[in-house]
Amino acid sequence: MIPVTSFAGKTVAVFGLGGSGLASCHALKAGGAEVIAGDDSADNIAKAAQAGFTTADLRTISWSNFAALILTPGAPLTHPAPHWSVLMARQAGIEVIGDVELFCRERRRHAPDAPFVAITGTNGKSTTTALIAHLIDVAGYDTQMGGNIGTAILSLEPPRMGRVHVVEMSSYQIDLAPSLDPSVGILLNISEDHIDRHGTLEHYAAVKARLVAGVQPQGTSIVGVDDGWCRNIADRLDQAGKRVVRISVKNPLPDGIYVERETIVQAAGGARNEVARLGGIGSLRGLHNAQNAACASACALAMGISTDILQNGLRSFPGLAHRMEQVGRRGNVLFVNDSKGTNADAAAHALSSFADIFWIAGGKPKQGGITGLAEYFPRIRKAYLIGEAAQEFAGTLGERVPHEISETLDVAVASAARDAEASGIADPVVLLSPACASFDQYRNFEIRGTKFRDLVTAMPGVKPVVQL
Known part of the structure; x- marks a missing residue:
C-alpha cells in the first residue's frame, strides 16, 4: 500500500x-x-x-x-x-x-525520479501494460503493475528508485489526475469510444492527450501515429519541445519505431536498426499486437533495456487471459480464447490473425452485429453460433460462411474441435471471439473465457502451448 x-x-x-x-x-x-x-x-x-x-x-x-x-x-x-x-x-x-492523482502527489513528495510508466489508448492498453511490466521484470527491475488493468494503484508498493510503476489508465482516470506526470507516457491509438462520458470525440482525444503531454521534462512520450488524432497529438508535442517517439505498424517512419514484415525497426537520422523480431510469438500475433509490442519496445529502449533482453522478454511473454490466449493444442488444432472480443472491431483483430478458423461467436449482440466483418469471412471455415445473437449472425453469414447454431458454448466447443480435426487443414484454429457481450449467458467475459478454457483443457489429448 x-x-x-x-x-x-x-x-x-x-x-x-x-x-x-x-x-x-x-x-x-x-x-x-x-x-x-x-x-x-x-x-x-x-x-x-x-x-x-x-x-x-x-x-x-x-x-x-x-x-x-x-x-x-x-x-x-x-x-x-x-x-x-x-x-x-x-x-x-x-x-x-482520483486515486491516480494521489499516487502522483506521493511520488513527487517522496521519490520524484522513480520510474513511472503510464499507458492509455482506446485499444490495446491492457496487453501493452502487461507486456511492458513483463519486459521490465525480465530486465531485473522491481516491477509494480496496476491501475485500470486490475490492481488499484494505491494498493501497489510505494515509489522508490529501482522500482518501476507500470500503470494502465482509462480516460476516466486521466480526467481525475490533473498533475499526471509519468517518466514514460504511452498513447497507443484513438478511435470513437466513451462519447457518453466525454461528450465529443474531440474532448475524449484531448483527455487522452494529457497523459503524454504531462510527461516529465526529461521523459519520453510514445505515440502511435496510425490514426489522425494521434498524429496531430504527436506533432503538437514535438512543437512543445517534448521528446516524442512515433510508432507505426502501417508505414515506415524516417524517425521513430515501426513494424515491417514482423520486425520492429528503429529509425533515426537516416539510420535503420532492427530492434526485435515478432515472428513465431503466438501471444503477440496480429497487427494490433504488433502495435502493442512496438510501443512496449519503445518504452524498454527509453529505459535503457538492451535489445537482447527485449527480444527474450517478447518471446517469453505469456499474453493476457481472454485476449488471444492460446489455451492449448490437440494434434495440430490450436484453441484460442479471445472472450474479450466483445464487439465486431475487437473480433476483427482476432479473425485477421489466422487463416483457417473454426469460429465460435455470439452472445448478447451489439449494434451493427457482424456486418462489418465480411472481409474476414473467407478465413472462416465454419462458424458456431451461441446465445441471443445466433439467429442474427446466421442471417448475416448466410451462404457465405458454413455455420450451425450451437446455442451453448459446450456444444460449440465440441463441434468446432471435431470439425477442425476432421478438416485435413494443416493449422486449424478453434477461436472463441464472440463479437458480443456475455450477459445473456455469463456474468462477464472473464467467466465466459474461463468456461471455454475449462472445456478445452478437459478434452483428452489437449496439451498446453509452450511459449518459446
Whole structure:
C-alpha cells in the first residue's frame, strides 16, 4: 500500500467504494487523513463500515470541512452530467481528484525520479501494460503493475528508485489526475469510444492527450501515429519541445519505431536498426499486437533495456487471459480464447490473425452485429453460433460462411474441435471471439473465457502451448 501523506491532518470525502475507492480510503487513513466515505450502493457502504471507515450519506452532511473529493472513475465528471457529488464539491470550492492523482502527489513528495510508466489508448492498453511490466521484470527491475488493468494503484508498493510503476489508465482516470506526470507516457491509438462520458470525440482525444503531454521534462512520450488524432497529438508535442517517439505498424517512419514484415525497426537520422523480431510469438500475433509490442519496445529502449533482453522478454511473454490466449493444442488444432472480443472491431483483430478458423461467436449482440466483418469471412471455415445473437449472425453469414447454431458454448466447443480435426487443414484454429457481450449467458467475459478454457483443457489429448 502507498500511504497518502498529502492530506495528513485533513478530512477527505471519498465517493465510490469499489476496489480502488476502498484502496484510497486505506491509503488516506494510513497517511494521516480522516476519511468520510460514501456510495450510492448500500452494500459498498456496508463493506466500508466493516473495514472501519466512517460512512455517511454525503448529500446530507456539510462539506465545509472537506479538503477534497476523491471520486471513483465510474462516476461522471462532466458528461452526460456531473455526478451529484461533483456538483457538491464544486459548490464547496474543493478539488475533485482520483486515486491516480494521489499516487502522483506521493511520488513527487517522496521519490520524484522513480520510474513511472503510464499507458492509455482506446485499444490495446491492457496487453501493452502487461507486456511492458513483463519486459521490465525480465530486465531485473522491481516491477509494480496496476491501475485500470486490475490492481488499484494505491494498493501497489510505494515509489522508490529501482522500482518501476507500470500503470494502465482509462480516460476516466486521466480526467481525475490533473498533475499526471509519468517518466514514460504511452498513447497507443484513438478511435470513437466513451462519447457518453466525454461528450465529443474531440474532448475524449484531448483527455487522452494529457497523459503524454504531462510527461516529465526529461521523459519520453510514445505515440502511435496510425490514426489522425494521434498524429496531430504527436506533432503538437514535438512543437512543445517534448521528446516524442512515433510508432507505426502501417508505414515506415524516417524517425521513430515501426513494424515491417514482423520486425520492429528503429529509425533515426537516416539510420535503420532492427530492434526485435515478432515472428513465431503466438501471444503477440496480429497487427494490433504488433502495435502493442512496438510501443512496449519503445518504452524498454527509453529505459535503457538492451535489445537482447527485449527480444527474450517478447518471446517469453505469456499474453493476457481472454485476449488471444492460446489455451492449448490437440494434434495440430490450436484453441484460442479471445472472450474479450466483445464487439465486431475487437473480433476483427482476432479473425485477421489466422487463416483457417473454426469460429465460435455470439452472445448478447451489439449494434451493427457482424456486418462489418465480411472481409474476414473467407478465413472462416465454419462458424458456431451461441446465445441471443445466433439467429442474427446466421442471417448475416448466410451462404457465405458454413455455420450451425450451437446455442451453448459446450456444444460449440465440441463441434468446432471435431470439425477442425476432421478438416485435413494443416493449422486449424478453434477461436472463441464472440463479437458480443456475455450477459445473456455469463456474468462477464472473464467467466465466459474461463468456461471455454475449462472445456478445452478437459478434452483428452489437449496439451498446453509452450511459449518459446
